[in-house]
Amino acid sequence: MKPTLNLLFLVFAMCISNYLSAQVTNATEISLIPHHTQHAVPNSLKGVNQSAKSNINYTNNQTFIDEFSAINPGTMRFPGGTFANSYDWELELNNPNNLNLKNTIALADSVGAEINYVINYGTTTPEEAAQLVHILNDPDPIYAAQRQEHFGVSEPIGVHYWELGNELAAKWEWHVSWVAGGQNLWIYYQTDTDSLNIPRETTDSLHYFGGEIWRKGWVPMSGDGMNPINSMLGTHRKITAQEALDGELNIDVEFGPIYQGQVIVWAVETLIDYAAMAILCDTYPTNCQQNIYDLIAAPQNLLDPTEYTVQTDGTVLIHPSTPLFENQTILVEYQTQHAGAFDIRDAMKTADPSIEIGYCIDFRTHLLGAVPEFDDRLAVSPPDFLITHPYNKSTDLALNNGYLSELMHLVDEKIYEDFIPDETELDIICANMGIPEIGIALTEWNIRLCGPGNCNASYNGILGGLYTANFFSQFYQAEADNMLDIRLSNHFAGIAEGMNLIHMWHYINNTVVPTAQSEATRMVNEVTGNQMLLSEEMVIENNPISTLHRLVENTDGTSSMVPFDAEALKIYTSDDTLNNVLNLLILNNDDVFAHNIQFAIPCDRIGVGSAGLEILSGDLSSDIFSTSNSSIQNVSDTYTFSAPMFSVSTLKIPYTPGSSCLCYADFNNDGSVGVVDLLALLSDYGCSESCDTDLNADHNIGVTDILILLTLFGGVCV
Secondary structure: OHHHHHHHHHHHHHHHHHHHHOOOOOOEEEEEOOOOOOEEOOHHHOEEEOOOOOEHHHHOOHHHHHHHHHOOOOEEEEOOOHHHHHOOHHHHOOOOOEOOHHHHHHHHHHHOOEEEEEEOOOOOOHHHHHHHHHHHHOOOHHHHHHHHHHHOOOOOOOOOEEEEOOOOOOHHHOOOOOOOOOOOEEEEOOOOOOOEEEOHHHHHHHHHHEEEEEEOOEOOOOOOOOOOOOOEOOEEEEOOHHHHHHOOEEEOOOOOOOOOOOEEEEEOOOOOOHHHHHHHHHHOHHHHHHHHHHHHOOHHHEOOHHHEEEOOOOOEEEOOOOOOOOOOEEEEEEEEEEEOHHHHHHHHHHHOOOOEEEEOOOOOOOOOOOOOOHHHHHHHOOOOEEEEOOOOOOHHHHHHOOOHHHHHOHHHHHHHHHHHHHHHHHHHHHHHHOOOOOEEEEEEOOOOOOOOOOOOHHHHOHHHHHHHHHHHHHHHHHHHOOOOOEEEEEEEEEEEEOOOOOEEEEEEOOEEEEOHHHHHHHHHHHHHOOEEOOHHHEEEEOOOEEEEEEEEEOOOOOEEEEEEEEEOEEEEEEEEOOOOEEEEEEEEOOOOOOEEEEEEOOOOEEEOOOEEEEEEEEOOOOOOEEEEEEEEOOEOOEEEEEEOOOEEEEEEEEEEEOOOHHHHHOOOOOOEOOHHHHHHHHHOOOOOOOOOOOOOOOOOOOHHHHHHHHHHOOOEOO
16 A cells, blocks of 8 residues: 555645646635634733723723724733833722723723733732732622722622733833833932942842832933933922921822931922923933932932931921922932832732733843842742733834835744744743743734834834734734744733824724724734634645845844745634634735735535625825725635735635535545545546536645545545
């Protein structure tokens, strides 16, 4: 039998070679392996970052609820990004005008989503973090009563994924956390005082282990809400008229606790013209920061320790010997001590062992194997996942030079060049330490991070939409194919005012405005939002190849554009067996050509009538986009259509379940699929009319038919 099979496979290989050589100009043919299985797409991969800063009017309307529900969200990241590090959820319940935790719980329930929570690492304690876990998850009647009081519901919310802070290795987090980071960070003091360099090893170690730090001096502004005032590490206040009359005031520092003997208070003897300072800050930010700090922390402004008292509640009672006056500037600097991520994680796990917790600082660069006792403690308190924020780079350069397809392939680069090697390294570390594997989590801000919204408008059109479709679908497939262990994924923001490109919806003139991003997300999740087929269960022939270019940094410091080949089409499928609908998602990342698609449904499905086709496309140089809907007729269980250049297409095919594919392939009716059946098929190779062995019903006996039969080879017809 072996010589016979070897000969058959030789013939088969020759057929493939001849077949492929003739496919250069033909349509891309797609078929499915019969008896395919479905892979469930985790809700945690379908995340949206909906900020707690959002006005309740943005979300508390039926139009938004309908739009949000349509994208089939899995999780809502709350409360948000940088500001989450010091977010006081209980205090914010007093502000019903924003999307506080109570409103977020109601919103998540209305759209069928879960909540993943970003803990306020910058201000919390292990006890407070554990208490929040109990309040949200614990079925005990004590916590049910607290939920009823706080949120108007008694049942557990069930928050499974928790992030310990947001981007705390960054230099733009010092105004929201007791400790942050930054490469080559310097803390500055008065002009005539030496500055202090704090290496990442120190800040990362403080982050994990906790410890003491002086909130004194100032750090350079680095964006994300930093200004000349909050970039001072101490707590800044201006005296109110009532406090001036009282002759004293209480100040609750942002990042206590503090203790007597560990506090310095400055009371500025003259009014500061902050308006004039602001003008200077726009032009000379560093000089401005130094000048403001020198003005406040001048020797004559330093209060004697007898002029202030640290209260038992941790506040500072200031009662100077000289009278206070309205709008007088007070600066309190202090030493504080906090627990670190390890202790917070342990307390939360004790409260609910079933939750998954992620660390937001990668410990591999500065701590693992370098800081004493770190490895041992990590083995005791490992994270379930590590969080990364993979911002895109050089997108303007690509766009301005017409490299639009290259922008879509940034997702491929992230998966294959960053995340897969990254996870492989993590797996090795975990194996060596004898701890469970650590997954990855990502929050990504669309095709281009654009704070004020003044980026190229085309990012907000089909470029942003197609990129979003690539982001979601490619990471879904990578997780389904077991290439990546993704625990949590969030893609840019939900709804907000303005035209910042990271919004999924804009709120303009009291109106919810969809974007290409929201339309693309809806289309992707309609096809693959609940389940999808594995890559190996799809047969794709003649996927067009595009020659693209990527920017490469050379060893001599220069850069160059290097060509590479990439498939133009990204193709994903799902099979809705409850409603008997096959779903196809086609992303045409080719910015020049449309491509013809031919989809043949598998032999154990029978097409019923026409299929619904939806296409998202748009102008490549503006934010103009549109969707169109049409019908594609069934021709012998094959559906053919054209995917426009730079577009997202979905095809939804109703079917009736058929009999076993083994029966279709049992050409000699001997009850099994074997060599005789394969020979019968090979004898018909190239047939285009009245073909008895046409397994995929595309009016052509070709490679796809052979592949289908080989998957069934040896099976018994039932």
